[in-house]
Amino acid sequence: MKQDCIFCKIANGEIPAKTLYEDERFRVILDLGPATKGHALILPKNHAANLYELPDEDAMAVLPLAKKMGLLMKSRLQCDGLNLVQNNGETAGQTVLHFHLHLIPRYEGDGQRIGWNPTAPSQEELETVRKEIVG
Ligand code: AMP
C-alpha cells in the first residue's frame, strides 16, 4: 500500500466503498461520480500508479474479472453495451494515480459519450508512425 493513496485504502477496506466484488487481488466498487447506472471501478489491492507499473499477474487477471463483472451487469442491469476505460497519466484524464479500470454500462439514449475525434492520416504518415513505434 502507498501512503495517502485513496484507492489503496479503498481496495484494502480502510475506507468504505460500495463493493460489488472482492478477492485476494482486487476490489470492484461503484464509482462515486458514475457516468451511468452501475459504473464501477476495478482496483488492484497492490498499489500500481498506472498500467506501466501494473505487475503482469494483476494485468493477466484484470480482463477476466472485467468480463465476469460485465456479464453480471448485462444480466442484472440489462445494459445495452459496456465500455472499458483505463486512463494513464493526467493528459489522458487520469485523476487518481492508482491503476483502475472503469466498467461503464451503456444504455440506449443514456446521453453519455466516450470517444475521440478521428483524424485521416495518409498511408505514408501511418508508416512513419509505425516505424517510430517499432522500427
Ligand atoms: P480517472 O479519471 O480515470 O482517474 O477516474 C477516477 C474515477 O474515480 C472517477 O470516475 C471518480 O468519480 C472516481 N472516484 C474518485 N474518488 C472515488 C471514491 N472515493 N470512491 C469511488 N469512486 C471515486
Ligand code: ZN
Ligand atoms: Zn494506491
